[in-house]
Amino acid sequence: MYTAAAWTHNESASEYIWKGMNHMETFDAAYFDRGIERRGTNAVKWDGMYRQHGDKDMIPMWVADMDFPSPPAIQAAVARVAAQGTWGYTLVTEEDAKALCGFWKRRHNVEIETDQVLMSPCVVTGMRISVQALTMPGDGVLINPPVYGPFYQAVRESGRQVIESPMILEEGRYHLNFTDMEEKLASHAASAILFCSPHNPCGRVWTEAEMSELLALSRKYGTPLICDEIHAEFVYAPARHVSILELADPMDAVVMLCAASKTFNVAGLQQSAMVSRNPQIRRRLATCRDRAGVVTGNPFSLAATRAAYTDCDAWLDGLLQYLVENKDIVMEHARSWKQVRVLPLEATYLMWLDCRELGLSQEELLKALLDAHICVNDGRFFGPLGEGFVRLNIGCPRAQLRAALACLDKVFCR
Ligand SMILES: Cc1ncc(COP(=O)(O)O)c(C=O)c1O
Structure with missing residues (x-):
C-alpha cells in the first residue's frame, strides 16, 4: 500500500x-x-x-x-530496487530506451528509435558533452538570454565562448531576434546553438514557425543545434510543445536533451538522455562521453525513469x-x-x-x-x-x- x-x-x-x-x-x-x-x-x-x-x-x-511526492509507480520501482539488498554494476538495457521512446511517441507524437538514444546522468552533463563534441575549443556558442544559468557555464567551462543573442521583450512577451542570430552565425562568431525549449525562465513555448526558422538557420550555416527540452511536458494549452525532432531530418546536426527528472520530480536521481537521429553526431557524442568517463547505470535512476516513462x-x-x-x-x-x-x-x-x-x-x-x-x-x-x-x-x-x-x-x- x-x-x-x-x-x-x-x-x-x-x-x-x-x-x-x-x-x-x-x-x-x-x-x-x-x-x-x-x-x-x-x-x-x-x-x-x-x-x-x-x-x-x-x-x-x-x-x-x-x-509533491513522485508518482506511486516510481516510489514502488525505487522500493523494489532498494529491496534487492545489493546494488552492483547495472546494465542499461534496451528497455530503458524503449520506455523513453514510448513516452515521447505517446505524449509528443515524436518517433525516436532506441539506437538514437544515448544515456547521460544529468541534462547539464548532456549539454556539456554536446558542446564539447560538436564544437572546437575557442568556438562561440550562441545562447538566448535571459536563460538557465548553467548554459553559460556549460559553454565557458568547456573552453568555448558565450555568444549572446538576447531575446526581445515586447508587449510583455519574449521573442527571438532571428536577425541578430543570423548575423552571429553568418559571421562565424558562433559555431553551435544551445537552445532552451520550452524556455526557462521566460516561460515561452516556441511555435512551429519559430522552431522551423531556428532549424533553417542551423541548416543554412551548418551550425549544430543542441536543444534542451527538459521542460517539454509542462506546456499549457492551447500551446503545444514542438520538439526539434519533429522537424529535423535524420542528417540534421541536431541533438535533443531530455529527462524524466523535472516532470516526475526525480532530479536527484540524475538520469537523462541525448537523442540524435544523425549517426555521425551520435558517434561524436559517444566518443566525448566515453572520453570523459561519463557512465550511467545507477539501478535506482534507471528503474525510476522506466517507471516514469511507462506508468505515470x-x-x-x-x-x-x-x-x-x-x-x-x-x-x-x-x-x-x-x-x-x-x-x-x-x-x-x-x-x-x-x-x-x-x-x-x-x-x-x-x-x-x-x-x-x-x-x-x-x-x-x-x-x-x-x-x-x-x-x-x-x-x-x-x-x-x-x-x-x-x-x-x-x-x-x-
Ligand atoms: C532548462 C534546464 N536544463 C537543465 C536543467 C537541469 O537538468 P539536470 O538536473 O538534469 O542537469 C534545468 C533545471 O532547472 C533546466 O531548467
Missing part, C-alpha cells in the same frame, strides 16, 4: 503541519494539496535554503523541483491540471501588484517576474524578499539581462503558494 502524507500550512509561515495518511490513488487537487515533507532530506530547496539564510520561517520558491501518465495529467490552476491563481493575484509584471506562463512551473518598476536595486529587491521570508531565484542567475527580475517556482501545494503570495505582497504592494 502506498502511503503518502499530508501537510497543511498553518497561517504563520513557520508552521508546517505534517501528518501521515493513506492516500487514494487519484491524482486530483486534494492529492497535490497534500504535498510532501522535504525538510530534513537534504533537499537543496529546503535544507539548502535554511543553511544559506538561517530562517526557519522562509518559504522556498526557488530551486526548480516540486514539493495519470499522475502527470493530474499534475498539469494542478499547475494550471496554480498559474491562474498567481496571475489573478498579481493584478494587485501595480509595479510588478508576471510574464505569461506558456510552459514550465517557473514564473518570471519583472520587478524593474519597483525602483529597487537588485540587492534591495532580494533583501526585501528575504526579509519577507520568501526565497526566489535572483534573475541574474539567468545572465545580466535578469537584472530587475526574479523567478518564482509554483510547483508546490496551494497552501504554500498562497503563503508565498502573502510574502510577495509585503514587497510588491507597498
Whole structure:
C-alpha cells in the first residue's frame, strides 16, 4: 500500500503541519494539496535554503523541483530496487530506451528509435558533452538570454565562448531576434546553438514557425543545434510543445536533451538522455562521453525513469491540471501588484517576474524578499539581462503558494 502524507500550512509561515495518511490513488487537487515533507532530506530547496539564510520561517520558491511526492509507480520501482539488498554494476538495457521512446511517441507524437538514444546522468552533463563534441575549443556558442544559468557555464567551462543573442521583450512577451542570430552565425562568431525549449525562465513555448526558422538557420550555416527540452511536458494549452525532432531530418546536426527528472520530480536521481537521429553526431557524442568517463547505470535512476516513462501518465495529467490552476491563481493575484509584471506562463512551473518598476536595486529587491521570508531565484542567475527580475517556482501545494503570495505582497504592494 502506498502511503503518502499530508501537510497543511498553518497561517504563520513557520508552521508546517505534517501528518501521515493513506492516500487514494487519484491524482486530483486534494492529492497535490497534500504535498510532501522535504525538510530534513537534504533537499537543496529546503535544507539548502535554511543553511544559506538561517530562517526557519522562509518559504522556498526557488530551486526548480516540486514539493509533491513522485508518482506511486516510481516510489514502488525505487522500493523494489532498494529491496534487492545489493546494488552492483547495472546494465542499461534496451528497455530503458524503449520506455523513453514510448513516452515521447505517446505524449509528443515524436518517433525516436532506441539506437538514437544515448544515456547521460544529468541534462547539464548532456549539454556539456554536446558542446564539447560538436564544437572546437575557442568556438562561440550562441545562447538566448535571459536563460538557465548553467548554459553559460556549460559553454565557458568547456573552453568555448558565450555568444549572446538576447531575446526581445515586447508587449510583455519574449521573442527571438532571428536577425541578430543570423548575423552571429553568418559571421562565424558562433559555431553551435544551445537552445532552451520550452524556455526557462521566460516561460515561452516556441511555435512551429519559430522552431522551423531556428532549424533553417542551423541548416543554412551548418551550425549544430543542441536543444534542451527538459521542460517539454509542462506546456499549457492551447500551446503545444514542438520538439526539434519533429522537424529535423535524420542528417540534421541536431541533438535533443531530455529527462524524466523535472516532470516526475526525480532530479536527484540524475538520469537523462541525448537523442540524435544523425549517426555521425551520435558517434561524436559517444566518443566525448566515453572520453570523459561519463557512465550511467545507477539501478535506482534507471528503474525510476522506466517507471516514469511507462506508468505515470495519470499522475502527470493530474499534475498539469494542478499547475494550471496554480498559474491562474498567481496571475489573478498579481493584478494587485501595480509595479510588478508576471510574464505569461506558456510552459514550465517557473514564473518570471519583472520587478524593474519597483525602483529597487537588485540587492534591495532580494533583501526585501528575504526579509519577507520568501526565497526566489535572483534573475541574474539567468545572465545580466535578469537584472530587475526574479523567478518564482509554483510547483508546490496551494497552501504554500498562497503563503508565498502573502510574502510577495509585503514587497510588491507597498
Ligand atoms: C532548462 C534546464 N536544463 C537543465 C536543467 C537541469 O537538468 P539536470 O538536473 O538534469 O542537469 C534545468 C533545471 O532547472 C533546466 O531548467
